Amino acid sequence: MSPQFEIQLIAVIVAVTCALPGVFLVLRRMSMMADSITHTILLGIVLAFFVTHDLSSPLLILGAALMGVVTVWLTEMLAETKLLAEDAAIGVVFPLLFSIAIILITRYAGSVHLDTDSVLLGELAFAPFDRMVVAGRDIGAKAIYTTGALLLINLAVVVIFFKELKIATFDPMLAAVLGFMPGLVHYGLMTLVSLTAVGVFQAVGSILVVAFMIGPPVTAYLLTDDLKWMLILSGLIGAASGILGYQAAMLLDVSIAGSMAVTIGVIFLLTFIFAPRRGLIHALRRRYNQKIEFAKLALLFHLYYHEGSDVEAREAGIDTIRLHMNWDAAFAEKIIRILIREKSVAFSGGMVKLTEQGRRNSIAGYDALFPG
Amino acid sequence: MDTLIFLFSDYTFQTVALGSALLGLISGVLGCFAVLRKQSLLGDGISHSALPGVVMAFILLGVKNTEGLLLGAIVSGLLATILMISIVRYTRIKFDSALALVMSVFFGLGLALLTYVQKIPNSNQAGLSRFIFGQASTLLQRDIIVMAVCGVVLLALVVLFWKEFMVFTFDSDFAQTLGFSSQKLNLLLSFMIVVAIIIGLQTVGVILMSAMLITPAVAARQWTNRLGVMVTLSAFFGALSGVAGTAASSLVPKLPTGPSIVVCVSGIVLISILFAPGRGILYRANRRRKNRLLFRMEGGSPDVPTI
Numbered sequence: 001m002s003p004q005f006e007i008q009l010i011a012v013i014v015a016v017t018c019a020l021p022g023v024f025l026v027l028r029r030m031s032m033m034a035d036s037i038t039h040t041i042l043l044g045i046v047l048a049f050f051v052t053h054d055l056s057s058p059l060l061i062l063g064a065a066l067m068g069v070v071t072v073w074l075t076e077m078l079a080e081t082k083l084l085a086e087d088a089a090i091g092v093v094f095p096l097l098f099s100i101a102i103i104l105i106t107r108y109a110g111s112v113h114l115d116t117d118s119v120l121l122g123e124l125a126f127a128p129f130d131r132m133v134v135a136g137r138d139i140g141a142k143a144i145y146t147t148g149a150l151l152l153i154n155l156a157v158v159v160i161f162f163k164e165l166k167i168a169t170f171d172p173m174l175a176a177v178l179g180f181m182p183g184l185v186h187y188g189l190m191t192l193v194s195l196t197a198v199g200v201f202q203a204v205g206s207i208l209v210v211a212f213m214i215g216p217p218v219t220a221y222l223l224t225d226d227l228k229w230m231l232i233l234s235g236l237i238g239a240a241s242g243i244l245g246y247q248a249a250m251l252l253d254v255s256i257a258g259s260m261a262v263t264i265g266v267i268f269l270l271t272f273i274f275a276p277r278r279g280l281i282h283a284l285r286r287r288y289n290q291k292i293e294f295a296k297l298a299l300l301f302h303l304y305y306h307e308g309s310d311v312e313a314r315e316a317g318i319d320t321i322r323l324h325m326n327w328d329a330a331f332a333e334k335i336i337r338i339l340i341r342e343k344s345v346a347f348s349g350g351m352v353k354l355t356e357q358g359r360r361n362s363i364a365g366y367d368a369l370f371p372g
Numbered sequence: 373m374d375t376l377i378f379l380f381s382d383y384t385f386q387t388v389a390l391g392s393a394l395l396g397l398i399s400g401v402l403g404c405f406a407v408l409r410k411q412s413l414l415g416d417g418i419s420h421s422a423l424p425g426v427v428m429a430f431i432l433l434g435v436k437n438t439e440g441l442l443l444g445a446i447v448s449g450l451l452a453t454i455l456m457i458s459i460v461r462y463t464r465i466k467f468d469s470a471l472a473l474v475m476s477v478f479f480g481l482g483l484a485l486l487t488y489v490q491k492i493p494n495s496n497q498a499g500l501s502r503f504i505f506g507q508a509s510t511l512l513q514r515d516i517i518v519m520a521v522c523g524v525v526l527l528a529l530v531v532l533f534w535k536e537f538m539v540f541t542f543d544s545d546f547a548q549t550l551g552f553s554s555q556k557l558n559l560l561l562s563f564m565i566v567v568a569i570i571i572g573l574q575t576v577g578v579i580l581m582s583a584m585l586i587t588p589a590v591a592a593r594q595w596t597n598r599l600g601v602m603v604t605l606s607a608f609f610g611a612l613s614g615v616a617g618t619a620a621s622s623l624v625p626k627l628p629t630g631p632s633i634v635v636c637v638s639g640i641v642l643i644s645i646l647f648a649p650g651r652g653i654l655y656r657a658n659r660r661r662k663n664r665l666l667f668r669m670e671g672g673s674p675d676v677p678t679i
Contacts, residue, residue: 026469029466029468029469030468031466031468031469031471031472031473032413032416032468032471032472034472035413035416035472035475035476039579078645081645081653083593083594083645083651083652083653084407084590084593084645085407085410085412087410087411087412087413087468088407088410088412088586088590090412090413091412091413091415091416091582091583091585091586091587091590092583092586092587092590092638092641095579095580095582095583095587095634095638096583096634096635096638098579098580098631098634099580099583099630099631099632099634099635099638100631100635102628102630102631103627103628103631103632103635106626106627106628106631107626107627205483207420207476207479208476208479208480208483210472210475210476211473211476211477211479211480213472214469214472214473214476215473215476215477218465218469218470218473221464221465221469222463222464222465249484252484252488253487253488253491254484254485254487254488255483255484255486255487257480257483258480258481258482258483258484258485258486258487259480259484260480261476261477261479261480261481261483261484262477262480262481262484264477264480265473265474265477265478265480265481268473268477272459272462272463275463278463278464279463280458280462280463283462283463284462
């Protein structure tokens, strides 16, 4: 395998691995917990390093994953006192743990290679240098196997516990009643998130892990209402950003992880603008249509109410009607023009008059709004 | 004691401590509004999002003067904020997801730009990354002046728009009915928070800046129910931990300034949550004990089933 292919393979594996637990984070409104965990695993790594004095020890991963769970636990304990909001609790806990980690590193671990840059920023381009050698034979980059194992774990958990995760996410009360223990599911998921963050930070750095965990699921969330499809789409979007991001990074000669994060951002931005039914354009058009519909109905009510009254000439006059509706001239003209086209109103004697159909529409509109 | 006197007469210490205190004060004041509006993590998002602006400013201007970089940071911080606000407004995506997405993507962009800059030959880019982690010891007197000017403007704005911000923070619908545009107030407040964060970046760095915004405000909230008192207390806590953190890092060798400021301010939160009268954990436990005692003295059975 060429290094280029290996890097892209790792990028795809990392992106899919992160996207799977990320879907549940987004749906459970815990995106910022992922941000918090990805920062505090640094403390776990540092503490485990003090115990083992070995940077390649698997205990480091264990310590980091444990610290992720501790972070969640501390945050929730703080939030449960009701003295501060949940987001404020996140914002208090993770900077503190992160600060302690930085202080420990600066004071005691200065002589070893445990610099904050490599944990926070990561570098995918170095991944192929670390080889997996089994019985004297080179069988590919180590990162392929570590992240691959992680991908299998995440995939297995999501497939096996799909029902539990789904029900605990959408209706924790029902899950509790049915005996699924949402608390256990919650902490299980958080362990998975920490493990994932620890497993991939060497490749992409802990801050960009958040982009991989949250970006693809949020994009998929705009495209589907089905949990299964959201998982599949997230995986595909993640994989696509891995490959596209790598190509862009090679083209421009920049950081691979950074370029992958930007690709995720670009894919999201396009989805955000153009997504059918949930995108920006659709939302703007719907709002505009609603505004026109509302204005049409308001004008019909106004005309119906004043029809035949003493003040009709003033309330429904062609030049004065906009003052009574509190509209600017252009908008009033547009609404009246639409209504004339629909044959609901007509000009007569310097006034805007309801036609027979307009009268019917007005009454029908009223009945729809205030039934009975 | 002598070390303290010696320390406080040291010029470098004076500069750094003054800078940290100013930062604590400003972020303490503005943090109150972020915390009360349940947007505590906005600061975290903005500070991460500032990175591409800093690097972009460096690429475009080719120099490393503080004002230019801060301007870049403010532009990209604002851009990120507007993006977050519009994602939440126009789609069903929740604020926390929008925040996490926008900030990590912006940070990724910043990293990509940073690696791009590093490959330009002869570019004097060293020191740009201090914006990620902050380095209070590199604060210069002119940095302090920039901070002081921004601080005075921000505080003046808070005083000027005090009643608007108060109504908007506690009841934005009510503010709207009174004729204050909550959209404009939201933008103004976000803009002010962006400025406060940006001027703190070079002291404590991107990651710890959010703590400076949230933590003093959370601590102050425990002691009072009045906004005015809360803002004052929060400013005091922020400034206090700025000075204390700087002092600690000057006295103890190899103790980085930013993290030690954050540890100080977190200590204040812990004390406040435990001991604050009325709300604190110990106070509530004590009151519960007294109630139980009173209940028993009045003749209640100790094991009344609770509903």
